[in-house]
Amino acid sequence: MNPYIANTEADVKAMLDTIGVASIEDLFADIKPHQRPRSFALPSGKSEFEVIEDLKRLAEKNRSPLTLFVGGGYYDHYIPAAVDSLISRGEFFTAYTPYQPECSQGTLQSLYEFQSSLCTLTQMEVANASLYDGGTAMYEAMMMAIRINGRNRIIMDGGVSPIYRKILKSYTSNLAIEFVETPVVHGQADRGHIRKALNKETAAVILQNPNFFGAIDDHSDLVQAAHSVGALVIESVYPISLGLLKTPGEMGVDITVGEGQSLGLPLNFGGPYLGFLAAKKEFVRKMPGRIVGQTVDGLGRRCFVNTLQAREQHIRREKATSNICTNVSLCALRALIYMCLLGRQGLVDLAQLNLDKAEYARACLEKIPGVEVKRSSPTFNEFTVCLPHDASAVVETMIDRGFAAGFPCGRYYQGMDNYMIVAVTEKRTKQEIDQFAENLKDVLARFS
Amino acid sequence: MTLIFEKSIKDRRGVSLPQSDVPVKAIVPTALRRKTTAQFPEVSELDVVRHFTKLSQKNFSVDTQFYPLGSCTMKYNPRFTEKVAALSGFAELHPLLPQLRHGERFTQGALELLYGLEQLLCEITGMKNFTMQPLAGAHGELTGIMMIAAYHKAKGNKKKYIIVPDTAHGTNPATAIIAGYETVSIPTGPQGVMDLERLKKALTPEVAGMMLTCPDTLGIFNSDIDKIAQMVHDVDGLMYYDGANLNAILGRCRPGDIGFDVIHLNTHKTFTTPHGGGGPGAGPVGVSEKLVKYLPISRVVKNSDGQFVLNYAYPDSIGYVASFYGNFGLLVRAYAYILLLGKEGLIETSNHAVLNANYIMQSLKKFYHLPYPRTCMHECVLSAVHQAQRGVHAIDIAKYLIDQDVHPPTVYFPLTVKEAMMIEPTETESKQTIDEFIKLMIEVNRVSIENPEQFKDLPRRMPISRPDEVKAARDLNTNFFGRALDGPSAQNKTAVHS
Structure with missing residues (x-):
């Protein structure tokens, strides 16, 4: 039984009469007998109550709650209740892509406000209306850079999320793109390597700030070096950190991308998230994805439309700048509402709170015998520590004590098995941090 | 309507942050600090609630209007799926947890759900395996074409073209190009289905595959579909099924049974995850036997002890197409919806x-x-x-x-x-x-x-009348803080650094 079907038996009969067929079966006559399913062995339906109970049982099988010190680009920030309440309005939630602007001004104006917020956050000039997630946004930025200068060499700093780097490589395996990966030295982008790798064939240098290890940096010098050979710079950023940190706009970055999960999106085991892409205005026509622009209606009133659509697949087909169609509008709306609630000072205060808590945690961990905290570069709310034992084993033991202690570097970086990346958001209380440090101390003592 | 930025009043606050409880006041070195703060609006929570509630009222939606937007399957979105997706065991689960050592044991419920959904989608479509990674339909298309490319590469096939009918969604040709192919368009014949003579001529050994929706975008089911699949297979081309129109054939026909090798589904269409004003979507991709080894990693596997694990050890895999395991929050909704409908409900x-x-x-x-x-x-x-x-x-x-x-x-x-x-x-x-x-x-x-x-001059009852789209593109204004951008001059400038 499908409870969402409204037609009654009488309705069905009347409709079949109008159509002029005897049964619904007749409407499927174009599907020939030999094209029918060889099997359709699905379970019988259930009631709403039963399905909810089933799913509750599954949800409870996940280890939760854990006190999270794992970040890696995805952070456990508090989401104000108004965010969920507003995005749950059916008029946002059950609408589709605003193809008809007159009856979609809610979505369109929101996306314009989202683009504007992203621009002032990153100090870039134009932003699009969202992409799938941080990793795919980086891929789109790379392809955009290649379209802009017609080159095919990409220099990628080792401090860029290893997950993003894997995505870029899979997408380009069938394309003629040359990757040069440069190492991380003392937790930061290796200037020497990058400068040496830069040449006239280089389309773009890809950087990240803070980088995967949590180190913060000013990449202005690398931007200058890249521009001097006609290469572009793509930088991935962590939005909350921009409450305090030097912006990609200030550094002269050409294309900024990032994962917007921290702007009011639940962790959700990996998605849906929010990819964003912002750039210098001169590149707007090479940008992928939807862009909302302001204009006027017949009476001269301000209104909003999807604009520069000649870049997009539904108009340009094989000549489009990207194949993206559905993006993540509702996630962009979440982020916008979150940014509005935070407000100008709220963003600064939130960033400061994250920074302070992380600094406190860093100091606590530093006191544990055998733990070495890397201090070669400043950090924001995430930092790397070197443990006296294999970090994977330590993290596993800590989970049994209720703490997701950090992300072991060894998974993605060779020779870093004892290193762990620790993230601390505003949600971690002093008490939790103290307990975390005590437990880590205890666990390490038992190891030796 | 007034922009939220125009409602900003200095020093107004919309959220209460916790007071710092740590005895530290850290300072970012001046050289690494931003010089001016981001100009987020200074508004109260009520300002925000009223602004966005008013904005929402300027939208048409399935909840408020009949929305027969072809090829988009704007069906009703049942509310119980929202309830299950919001369960804290799902919504608060960090995606890196299963990547910790033996970390899968902390996310057994989530992995079981992904595994269970894969089984259900395989049975619904007749495919051998599914990946849940792709984050939307078009993303699924790209994943599928990448697997087709990997298949040909492994066989040493020299392939150049993807065939698309002239009725195809725009994403199909765009995807083929992005994956490194050229496209060949086949016209529709007088019966509203693909012209088989034209197809025959186009089917050279350089054809890598064909992308089709079935039923097509005219809403017609092509009874020659298995014949077409055979013709494409005869040149060792692969058949791609664009699942945008799957809502038509549940229980009536399975793409895997009629010769399709790879298929994407749009959960926001057939499986009723909300469209959200243009996403998020989710685009699981299913494959036939011959493409299984190219599926993206990770894959969820059930061990003999009944435990679910993420397996990365597939040397022929095309690799990662997304950061994690797909748009999990939407996959939860789709799974719940399929469980509720069951076999009979899907057929209905x-x-x-x-x-x-x-x-x-x-x-x-x-x-x-x-x-x-x-x-x-x-x-x-x-x-x-x-x-x-x-x-x-x-x-x-x-x-x-x-x-x-x-x-x-x-x-x-x-x-x-x-x-x-x-x-x-x-x-x-x-x-x-x-x-x-x-x-x-x-x-x-x-x-x-x-x-x-x-x-003339319709609509008249909406908050706005027809917008001036030419002006929008000419006097480009996409950012409140940047105001109007210099549109025409930017148009001619592309590679400024070279």
Whole structure:
């Protein structure tokens, strides 16, 4: 039984009469007998109550709650209740892509406000209306850079999320793109390597700030070096950190991308998230994805439309700048509402709170015998520590004590098995941090 | 409407942050600090709630209007799926947890759900395996074509072309190009299905594969589909199924049984995850036996001890196509929906989707040109060519409908039909709602005869009238803080650094 079907038996009969067929079966006559399913062995339906109970049982099988010190680009920030309440309005939630602007001004104006917020956050000039997630946004930025200068060499700093780097490589395996990966030295982008790798064939240098290890940096010098050979710079950023940190706009970055999960999106085991892409205005026509622009209606009133659509697949087909169609509008709306609630000072205060808590945690961990905290570069709310034992084993033991202690570097970086990346958001209380440090101390003592 | 930035009042706050409870006040070195703060609005929570509530009221949506947007499957989104997706065991689960050592044991419920959904989707579509990674339909297309490329590469095949019919969604040719192929377009024959003679000519050994929707975007199921699959397979091409129109054939036909090698599904269409004003979607991709080894990693595997693990050890895999395991929050909803409907409910879904579309088509064919007069599946394509002769075009009809509180069908698509109006009512609409729509469309035709002038300057009842789209592109303003950008001059500038 499908409870969402409204037609009654009488309705069905009347409709079949109008159509002029005897049964619904007749409407499927174009599907020939030999094209029918060889099997359709699905379970019988259930009631709403039963399905909810089933799913509750599954949800409870996940280890939760854990006190999270794992970040890696995805952070456990508090989401104000108004965010969920507003995005749950059916008029946002059950609408589709605003193809008809007159009856979609809610979505369109929101996306314009989202683009504007992203621009002032990153100090870039134009932003699009969202992409799938941080990793795919980086891929789109790379392809955009290649379209802009017609080159095919990409220099990628080792401090860029290893997950993003894997995505870029899979997408380009069938394309003629040359990757040069440069190492991380003392937790930061290796200037020497990058400068040496830069040449006239280089389309773009890809950087990240803070980088995967949590180190913060000013990449202005690398931007200058890249521009001097006609290469572009793509930088991935962590939005909350921009409450305090030097912006990609200030550094002269050409294309900024990032994962917007921290702007009011639940962790959700990996998605849906929010990819964003912002750039210098001169590149707007090479940008992928939807862009909302302001204009006027017949009476001269301000209104909003999807604009520069000649870049997009539904108009340009094989000549489009990207194949993206559905993006993540509702996630962009979440982020916008979150940014509005935070407000100008709220963003600064939130960033400061994250920074302070992380600094406190860093100091606590530093006191544990055998733990070495890397201090070669400043950090924001995430930092790397070197443990006296294999970090994977330590993290596993800590989970049994209720703490997701950090992300072991060894998974993605060779020779870093004892290193762990620790993230601390505003949600971690002093008490939790103290307990975390005590437990880590205890666990390490038992190891030796 | 006033922008949220224009409502900003200095020092107003919209959220309360916790006081710092740590005895540290850290300072970012000056060289690494931003010079000015981001100009987020300074507004109260009520300001925000009122602003966005008012904005929402300027939208049409499935909750508030009939929304027969063809090829988009705007069906009702049941609310219980929201409830399950919000369970803290799902919503608060960090995606890196299973990547910790033996970390899968902390996420058994989530992995079991992904595994269970894969089994269900395989049975629904007749495919061998699925990946849940792709984050939307078009992303699934790219994943699928990448696997096709990997297949040919491994076999040493020299392949160059992907075939797409002229009725294909725009994402199909765009995807093929992005994956490194060229496209060949095959025209539609007089019966509304692919011209097989033209296909035969196009099928050279350099054809890597073909991308098809079935039923196609005319809403027609091509009875030659298995013949076409055979022809493509004969040149060692692979068949790609664009699952945008799967809502038509649940329990009636499975792409895997009729020769498709790879398929994407749009959970926001067939499996009713909300469209959200343009996403997020989710685009699981299924494959036949011959493509299994190329599936993206990670894959969820059930061990002999009943534990679910993430397996990365597939040397032929195309690698990561997304950061994690797909748009999990939406996959939860799709899973719950399939469990609730079950076998019979899914079959009924297609039954009523097809019934409703045929009912509209038969009721309106006396009033609108029907380019392909035959049974349709879940959507029908009418043409406003007769009305256009009276100066009333598909776009004018769309705007008239908006003023009558109905979301218009997809217009001017597929591109092969002049003045196309593609109508997809979905199974969740009642006969009564559809009758109202039919009545309205008949009235539209009558007015186009009696008083075509009435269509001028529509809509009139909306918050805005028709926007000036030319001005939007010419005086480009996409950022409140950047104001108008220098559009025309930027147009000619591309590679400024070279």
